Structures are given as C-alpha cells and as structure tokens.
Amino acid sequence: MRNTILSIFIISTILLGVLVYFVPDKGTIILLVLSSLFTIIVIKDSFQTKHSLLRSFPLVARLRWLFEEEREKIQQYFIEDDLNGRPINREKRSVVYQRAKLQKDTVPFGTQHDVYKKGYEFVKHSLFPKDHHHITGEKIIFGSDKCSKKYKSSIINISAMSFGSLSKNAIMALNQGAKMGGFAHNTGEGGISPYHLQGGDLIFQVGTGYFGAGKSVDGKRVFDDEIFRENAIRPEVKMIEIKFSQGAKPGHGGILPAKKNTPEIAKIRKVPQGTQVDSPPGHSAFSNFEEMIVFIQKVRDLSGGKPVGVKLCVGNNEEIQQMIKAFSKAKNYPDFISVDGGEGGTGAAPMEFTNYIGTPLLEGLVFINKLLKKYKLKNQIRIIASGKAIDAFDIVKYLALGADAIGMARSFMLSLGCIQARECNLDSCPVGVATQDEDLVKALVVEKKNIRVRNYHDKTIQAVKEMVAAMGEDSITKVTSDQVFRRRKDEEIVSLEEVYY
Ligand SMILES: Cc1cc2nc3c(=O)[nH]c(=O)nc-3n(C[C@H](O)[C@H](O)[C@H](O)COP(=O)(O)O)c2cc1C
Structure with a gap:
C-alpha cells in the first residue's frame, strides 16, 4: 500500500508541475503547492520508523488518529442519546444546566426510560x-x-x-x-x-x-x-x-x-x-x-x-x-x-x-x-x-x-x-x-x-x-x-x- 500511495502523490506532483509550466495561473500553482506538501508528508511518513501503521499507510493513517482522538467528541455530538452518555448521561447533564440557568426543566411527552427494564428504579x-x-x-x-x-x-x-x-x-x-x-x-x-x-x-x-x-x-x-x-x-x-x-x-x-x-x-x-x-x-x-x-x-x-x-x-x-x-x-x-x-x-x-x-x-x-x-x-x-x-x-x-x-x-x-x-x-x-x-x-x-x-x-x-x-x-x-x-x-x-x- 505504501508504494501505491507514494507513487500516486509523486506522480500527481510531477504532473501538476508540468501543468504549472504550461498554464501558470493561481489555481494550478495552489494545487502544486498542496500536492508538494502532501508528498513531503507521505515521504516522511513512509520512512519514519516509529509508527508501523503510518509506514504502511502514509498520510491516510493520520485520519484514523484524528478520528480516534476526536472519537469522544464525535460520540457526544452525533451519536449519544439522552440516556447513554457516560459517565453522566445527557438527560442528567441537561437538568443541571437548566436548573443552573433557571431555564425550563420540565420534559415533554413522557419518560424515555424503559420502566420494564431490569434495574429501573x-x-x-x-x-x-x-x-x-x-x-x-x-x-x-x-x-x-x-x-x-x-x-x-x-x-x-x-x-x-x-x-x-x-x-x-x-x-x-x-x-x-x-x-x-x-x-x-x-x-x-x-x-x-x-x-x-x-x-x-x-x-x-x-x-x-x-x-x-x-x-x-x-x-x-x-x-x-x-x-x-x-x-x-x-x-x-x-x-x-x-x-x-x-x-x-x-x-x-x-x-x-x-x-x-x-x-x-x-x-x-x-x-x-x-x-x-x-x-x-x-x-x-x-x-x-x-x-x-x-x-x-x-x-x-x-x-x-x-x-x-x-x-x-x-x-x-x-x-x-x-x-x-x-x-x-x-x-x-x-x-x-x-x-x-x-x-x-x-x-x-x-x-x-x-x-x-x-x-x-x-x-x-x-x-x-x-x-x-x-x-x-x-x-x-x-x-x-x-x-x-x-x-x-x-x-x-x-x-x-x-x-x-x-x-x-x-x-x-x-x-x-x-x-x-x-x-x-x-x-x-x-x-x-x-x-x-x-x-x-x-x-x-x-x-x-x-x-x-x-x-x-x-x-x-x-x-x-x-x-x-x-x-x-x-x-x-x-x-x-x-x-x-x-x-x-x-x-x-x-x-x-x-x-x-
Ligand atoms: C475534578 C475532581 C477533583 C476531585 N478532587 C478530590 C479531592 O481533592 N479530594 C477528594 O476527596 N475527592 C476529590 N474528588 C472526588 C469528589 O469529591 C467526589 O467524592 C466524587 O467525584 C463523587 O462525587 P460526584 O459523583 O458527585 O462527582 C474529585 C472529583 C473531581 C471530579
């Protein structure tokens, strides 16, 4: 995989270089700069010895780290429902915010708790x-x-x-x-x-x-x-x-x-x-x-x-x-x-x-x-x-x-x-x-x-x-x-x- 990614970035950069030579406008120059930057990162990632994932998947593996690091935020913002957030679920957090700000602290339509579930109190x-x-x-x-x-x-x-x-x-x-x-x-x-x-x-x-x-x-x-x-x-x-x-x-x-x-x-x-x-x-x-x-x-x-x-x-x-x-x-x-x-x-x-x-x-x-x-x-x-x-x-x-x-x-x-x-x-x-x-x-x-x-x-x-x-x-x-x-x-x-x- 490493060689494929390396080849893609190096070839793209060379092609963009040729393009800039013939059509030297703002757009192509920006593309060349970006492509060169990514190629440098890909080369660096490919030859470093600390992270094996990055050696095999230069640049691409960085995305995984980004998601890994931001996993909790993604979970909290996009996935968590009112009752499954941990350690303190959203329903409990919300009631604190509402009471602290003297906002409406009533809930509409009925309980979200499963009252027939084991452990319900x-x-x-x-x-x-x-x-x-x-x-x-x-x-x-x-x-x-x-x-x-x-x-x-x-x-x-x-x-x-x-x-x-x-x-x-x-x-x-x-x-x-x-x-x-x-x-x-x-x-x-x-x-x-x-x-x-x-x-x-x-x-x-x-x-x-x-x-x-x-x-x-x-x-x-x-x-x-x-x-x-x-x-x-x-x-x-x-x-x-x-x-x-x-x-x-x-x-x-x-x-x-x-x-x-x-x-x-x-x-x-x-x-x-x-x-x-x-x-x-x-x-x-x-x-x-x-x-x-x-x-x-x-x-x-x-x-x-x-x-x-x-x-x-x-x-x-x-x-x-x-x-x-x-x-x-x-x-x-x-x-x-x-x-x-x-x-x-x-x-x-x-x-x-x-x-x-x-x-x-x-x-x-x-x-x-x-x-x-x-x-x-x-x-x-x-x-x-x-x-x-x-x-x-x-x-x-x-x-x-x-x-x-x-x-x-x-x-x-x-x-x-x-x-x-x-x-x-x-x-x-x-x-x-x-x-x-x-x-x-x-x-x-x-x-x-x-x-x-x-x-x-x-x-x-x-x-x-x-x-x-x-x-x-x-x-x-x-x-x-x-x-x-x-x-x-x-x-x-x-x-x-x-x-x-
Ligand atoms: C940020 C933070 C700092 C804490 N520092 C102490 C501490 O210095 N001494 C202590 O006995 N407990 C400390 N605790 C524990 C709390 O006093 C409390 O016993 C525990 O968090 C349970 O209460 P809670 O579920 O309402 O947070 C700390 C808790 C938090 C969240």
Whole structure:
C-alpha cells in the first residue's frame, strides 16, 4: 500500500508541475503547492520508523488518529442519546444546566426510560401528597457529642475538588455560589487557596499529602500541628474532613499532573513546580485504629472543636468493621463519615483504580449505615454520601438508604459550564473549569457562574422537596428505603429495604 500511495502523490506532483509550466495561473500553482506538501508528508511518513501503521499507510493513517482522538467528541455530538452518555448521561447533564440557568426543566411527552427494564428504579407516591412549600429537613446539624462547634449545613454540599484540579475561577465561583446559597464548599486535598476565601463556608480537607496541614521532612509528607491549626481556625472553615480514600482511586492518593502544577499552586502546596505531585496512598500520621482515633481528636482539638469527619470509599469490609468497633470501644469517633462510591469522579486517576477498585456507593453506604446502627453510633456520626448524585431522585435514594447529607462534585462542575469533555487530566479543559491554562480560565466568568452554582443547589433542594411531598412526607429526613423501588426481575418489583436491609 505504501508504494501505491507514494507513487500516486509523486506522480500527481510531477504532473501538476508540468501543468504549472504550461498554464501558470493561481489555481494550478495552489494545487502544486498542496500536492508538494502532501508528498513531503507521505515521504516522511513512509520512512519514519516509529509508527508501523503510518509506514504502511502514509498520510491516510493520520485520519484514523484524528478520528480516534476526536472519537469522544464525535460520540457526544452525533451519536449519544439522552440516556447513554457516560459517565453522566445527557438527560442528567441537561437538568443541571437548566436548573443552573433557571431555564425550563420540565420534559415533554413522557419518560424515555424503559420502566420494564431490569434495574429501573422509582419512588411510590401517596394518595395524600403534601404541599412542597412546607417540607422541612433541608438543613442538618453536624457535630457529635465530641465537638463543641457544631455546624448547621445544607443537606447538599460541594464535594472535595482542589485548586489545582480546578481553576481559580471555578473555585471562586463555587465558593461564592456556596456563600449565596448557604451551603458548604469542600476545599479538596490541595489546601486552602485565596480563591477559597470568598466568604462561603468551607470543609477543609486533609489528604495524605497534608497540603495546608503539613510539610515535607526527608522527602516524606508529614502532618504539622501549627500549619494545620493556622488554617483550621479560620472562621470560614466550618468542618474538617480527613481523606482516607476516594472512590475514583481508592488506595492511591491524589494526582496533580505536572502541567497543572503552576508556580502559584506549587507555592500553596509547598511542592516543586512543574512536577507531577502524587499524594501518598496512606496517612503517615497514624498506622492503626488507636492512633487514628488519637489523630481525629487531635485535629478536632487543634481546630478549636469543629466537627471532624473521615472520607472513604468502602474497601475491605472486615477492616471497616474493626474501625467502627474501635470508635465504639474508645467512645471517641469522627463526627461524620463521607462515603464515596467507586463510581466517583476525579481529576486524574490510573485506569485500573477507577474501573476496578472500590465498592460502589449503594453497597458502601448501606454497609456503613448498618455498622453505625450495630455499634449504636448512628445518632452521633453523620453520613455524607457521594457518587453521581445529580437530580432529586439520586438524593432521595441515598437519603432513604441512610445518608444524612449528599456531597456532589461533578454536578457542581456541570453547573459551572463543564461539558464533560473529559480532559481534566490534560490541562486543556475547553470551558476553563478543570485547567490552569490562563486563556482558558479567563473564559469562565466568575460573576455569572457563581449564581448558577447557587441556582443549581437551590433548584435541586426544591426538586427534592417536591418529590418528598409527592411521597406524602412532610420532612426530607423521613424518607426510608421501603419507599424506593427497583425492578429486580421481569415481573418483580422490590423495595430497596428488601434489597439492602
Ligand atoms: C475534578 C475532581 C477533583 C476531585 N478532587 C478530590 C479531592 O481533592 N479530594 C477528594 O476527596 N475527592 C476529590 N474528588 C472526588 C469528589 O469529591 C467526589 O467524592 C466524587 O467525584 C463523587 O462525587 P460526584 O459523583 O458527585 O462527582 C474529585 C472529583 C473531581 C471530579
């Protein structure tokens, strides 16, 4: 094939050269220039030794690469229907955009879901629905008997995403939106930046890299009491979250790609700029349950008594049971546990960790809920659930299964204008949400997007209230797993209570 393509281009160029000699007009000259350029590429491709496909199919194989690279865009723009886009389908993405922009969020003609398909889920409504204007339960108090500074928060908060992973404009818009709507914004493991300090309530996350909470000693990241305290006592910080693991890459630790590690981010994290920053997989501050409990209490004390939680994706069940048992035995425990599902999002993760490690949210959430009940800690430890919560049904379902509040990351990214380009790990996010490229970041106008963040939160709370009202309850806190149903087999519908409890 190579020789054929080579011959075609060389002969065409020679013939065009002859033509230009006899008819030297603009058109023939342009054709000759183009043909010469393509011939040079064909010759180059034919004799390079790196890519065998290109050696066999010079120039032509480049088209395949182009389609391969743009495959996702072609899929999203031309092939994807409302329900098959991944990880977040178009129907869910659209509802976020509509609620964020206060656009019409009704759908015409009827559901597109196949209600007879295995796995289809729904809630049952009451003959006596309530008035959604009077539904309560959208706020919740965090803080067990171990903590002196309790925090009243919304049941929907922005889950952890760092400055580094997200742009400064994205962080500012999220924080300002949180301030407007009276909900909380989790800093992510990258520490507190000036962009987080826009007046919105913060959940200060302490990851294994201890950014903003520690330093490097002999190449090892270690927790530092004073560095942590300085940040934790800020008035904006309402709660602390110690990250054990994250659903998208449990047992791995955060990854900040080198391209996104700008001088400013390197300064905030106190790491060398322009290098890939990998947080360690585990904490250096503790190595067993007893030390873990001491660490949680230390963090609580250093913060001045603020609620302290731990974030994890359920892994080894036996270990987690041991942990909860240890909390119960010591009569000392975190104020909340954030359960992240294996389906959770990330800026960058190894493929195997994203696809094959970590318990999915429903099973993880139910497992933690059962353990808290078993060890009589359910009234002390709140559960925050995160994992593709986008619309009111997702939220009601997670609350029904035992969550007290919901952490949402990617849906808030969508509210900022994310188009699911899936380039968060490349620094080329075309809408300026998950990049540090100054030109792209500028495109995200904080003063417009902060309102969308607030709107999305508020409209989603409203949608939750409407759903709960239709179910005949007067408070969001009253939904239970026997009110949510799933088609398990062709002719069998079961409640999630039967499935999980
Ligand atoms: C861009 C991005 C960055 C994230 N950064 C962090 C992080 O720093 N710490 C963390 O615990 N989780 C992080 N996460 C995970 C989210 O906090 C959340 O647990 C997960 O995405 C599930 O929520 P979602 O399905 O609503 O996105 C990140 C997620 C995304 C999409």
